[in-house]
Amino acid sequence: xxxxxxxxxxxxxxxxxxxxxxxxxxxxxxxxxxxxxxxxxxxxxxxxxxxxxxxxxxxxxxxxxxxxxxxxxxxxxxxxxxxxxxxxxxxxxxxxxxxxxxxxxxxxxxxxxxxxxxxxxxxxxxxxxxxxxxxxxxxxxxxxxxxxxxxxxxxxxxxxxxxxxxxxxxxxxxxxxxxxxxxxxxxxxxxxxxxxxxxxxxxxxxxxxxxxxxxxxxxxxxxxxxxxxxxxxxxxxxxxxxxxxxxxxxxxxxxxxx
Amino acid sequence: xxxxxxxxxxxxxxxxxxxxxxxxxxxxxxxxxxxxxxxxxxxxxxxxxxxxxxxxxxxxxxxxxxxxxxxxxxxxxxxxxxxxxxxxxxxxxxxxxxxxxxxxxxxxxxxxxxxxxxxxxxxxxxxxxxxxxxxxxxxxxxxxxxxxxxxxxxxxxxxxxxxxxxxxxxxxxxxxxxxxxxxxxxxxxxxxxxxxxxxxxxxxxxxxxxxxxxxxxxxxxxxxxxxxxxxxxxxxxxxxxxxxxxxxxxxxxxxxxx
Numbered sequence: 001x002x003x004x005x006x007x008x009x010x011x012x013x014x015x016x017x018x019x020x021x022x023x024x025x026x027x028x029x030x031x032x033x034x035x036x037x038x039x040x041x042x043x044x045x046x047x048x049x050x051x052x053x054x055x056x057x058x059x060x061x062x063x064x065x066x067x068x069x070x071x072x073x074x075x076x077x078x079x080x081x082x083x084x085x086x087x088x089x090x091x092x093x094x095x096x097x098x099x100x101x102x103x104x105x106x107x108x109x110x111x112x113x114x115x116x117x118x119x120x121x122x123x124x125x126x127x128x129x130x131x132x133x134x135x136x137x138x139x140x141x142x143x144x145x146x147x148x149x150x151x152x153x154x155x156x157x158x159x160x161x162x163x164x165x166x167x168x169x170x171x172x173x174x175x176x177x178x179x180x181x182x183x184x185x186x187x188x189x190x191x192x193x194x195x196x197x198x199x200x201x202x203x204x205x206x207x208x209x210x211x212x213x214x215x216x217x218x219x220x221x222x223x224x225x226x227x228x229x230x231x232x233x234x235x236x237x238x239x240x241x242x243x244x245x246x247x248x249x250x251x252x253x254x255x256x257x258x
Numbered sequence: 259x260x261x262x263x264x265x266x267x268x269x270x271x272x273x274x275x276x277x278x279x280x281x282x283x284x285x286x287x288x289x290x291x292x293x294x295x296x297x298x299x300x301x302x303x304x305x306x307x308x309x310x311x312x313x314x315x316x317x318x319x320x321x322x323x324x325x326x327x328x329x330x331x332x333x334x335x336x337x338x339x340x341x342x343x344x345x346x347x348x349x350x351x352x353x354x355x356x357x358x359x360x361x362x363x364x365x366x367x368x369x370x371x372x373x374x375x376x377x378x379x380x381x382x383x384x385x386x387x388x389x390x391x392x393x394x395x396x397x398x399x400x401x402x403x404x405x406x407x408x409x410x411x412x413x414x415x416x417x418x419x420x421x422x423x424x425x426x427x428x429x430x431x432x433x434x435x436x437x438x439x440x441x442x443x444x445x446x447x448x449x450x451x452x453x454x455x456x457x458x459x460x461x462x463x464x465x466x467x468x469x470x471x472x473x474x475x476x477x478x479x480x481x482x483x484x485x486x487x488x489x490x491x492x493x494x495x496x497x498x499x500x501x502x503x504x505x506x507x508x509x510x511x512x513x514x515x516x
Contacts, residue, residue, distance in 0.1 A: 002304070002306075003302050003303070003304050003305075003306055003466070003476070004306050005306040005308070006306060030441070030443075031311075037309075037311070038311065038312060040298055040309070040310030040311065041310075042300060042308055042310050044261050045261070046260070046261050047261075047471070048260075048261055048262050048263040048264060048471050048473070049470055049471050050263070050300055050468045050469070050470065051295075051298070051470070052298030052299075052300050052310035053289075053295070053296065053298065054296060054312075183288070185288075187470060187471060208261070210308045211308070212307055212308065212309070212445060213305070213306050213307050213445060215306070218261070
């Protein structure tokens, strides 16, 4: 008994339970076999940091979104790929507006919830895998902090290339990021320093998610400044054409196919 | 980088932050250096299970208590030792009623918050350590599920003996427990089975707490049926004289010095 999790669809199980708690559809997690248990997303960082956060925001209707999410969806045009569709909160709103949207996710459980909530066009897989499907898009959404999927200097070029391979002429990427360097908390500034010493970007987080008995493998997730992101994009098929940082430290970066 | 926590005062750090979030006293944990972060208690079990739960209930005023907590404090008499005083929610209420109460805890951080909230008589240490202080009590409270401190067959006799050594004639113990065996969730029923196979009580949980960079050592915490608890008490200086299970699966067990 080491306390180690079993590798599995952490995000899917969590979203299924959050959906059950929010809607009453499906068995809800219980405390003491009786009281409903709030669904908490647990994130471990490789320096031993652990954080928990209520998961219900993944199901939020537009009235409870942050302002930058509204500004992001106002920017879409043409055929949209919602990367990391999750529980479908963004895709559902786009559908309601008559925007053609495809939801992509690597979590079977998340896709099941998205389907149940009414998202019509869903694909299981990574961005790279989706290239072979032959479908092409005008707008790629990386919301819910999913600029993080660029991971760091090693992964970013490949993801930018895969997005270009999926792109129609003039396509755009709208990515939501967070500048991590405003904090004075030594728990974070110390981690940023450690990362730089080991040749990584300061906010190149090494994480795993856990939910109940399940855990993910450790993966990189990028939290970076606009300047760092600009440097990752430099030399790729994409140009950084706009940064909306009205809600600093959060920002929306828009890329256009060069 | 193994993702392993640093051993420290997990509960104290968590309570300090929950107090800051609730009252605005002291620096609050933030998301992205800006938005307040809810304080979540994270509990790992040795089979890899992890659970998160909002920590604010440790600060709850009586209006937000569960009914069994009210019934427990209605039973106290004489000099009270509140074992695991935590953020002081029970001790503060007793003080307000004019009941003489001492709060005992192993967490320096929790005692600091209890002090700040106005608990006057606080002792740092374990029940066993407190025996040497020479103070004696009429009522021992083990609320907030702290019947768990009996741990299992190995620890229970020593804790019952230490309580007896601290007791005045006719003293009582009021312990809040939870019967874990009503669940049909295989995550829990499987763990109970595993525990029995390795010679432990079914609900003898092997846990550690985590908060931010800190973790506790692994420790046993007992969640058991009334029958199992009765068996642990049998042969000790105490008699199980009453069980209040109005809020099943939660119960209040009252012991009296034999």
